[in-house]
Ligand SMILES: [Fe+2]
């Protein structure tokens with residue numbers, strides 16, 4: 001007996017945005033309206049969304065850059081890693097730069113340093129994941145001794161009088177005293193949005209460095225049953241109802 005074809009081509013699959021995508025935006029809760037439309041011709045979205053490029057069965061890191069990241073984030077990460085490479089920085093710093101905003105690219109913006117660190121932790125050194133986690137807090141605090149000033153872009157994003165919350169201040173202070181401080185601080189040094197007019201670096205530039213510093217699972221990211229696999233699957237299927 002053969003499996004029924006799924007999704008049935010004659011059924012519209014409806015998308016309910018994730019709560020973090022619409023809470024507080026003023027958008028009315030779409031859930032009741034979608035439930036009211038469920039019938040023989042309407043189901044909820046599961047699996048590959050045809051509006052998104054199809055991912056390979058065993059996705060690797062660069063597949064997410066090519067097929068899932070927002071354009072601004074892909075450009076930002078590739079350029080900041082290229083700047084670190086040109087400056088002769090250690091590979092661990094180049095990789096931390098390449099991955100530091102990965103959460104913004106395909107998962108979630110709120111607390112992106114913490115989410116991103118968890119997402120990559122099974123595949124990189126503890127130091128790289130640490131640097132990604134703490135770059136978020138360190139961005140708010142200047143360290144003129146190493147050439148880092150409070151970002152002009154943050155004054156535009158948040159207004160000139162923005163004060164970061166206590167947990168950010170606490171984590172930045174802790175990071176400042178940590179032995180890996182300069183790894184995370186280096187991420188903030190190359191973390192600049194000035195790239196719109198410069199050509200996007202070729203991702204191939206990083207193939208060997210990724211090979212040495214990012215343990216790509218044989219089953220593909222999302223399918224290796226690591227503690228972060230669900231985060232990669234969420235990026236592959238961001239519109240799944242459940
Ligand atoms: Fe960031």
Ligand SMILES: [Fe+2]
Nearest residue numbers: 076100101191
């Ligand atoms: Fe960044």
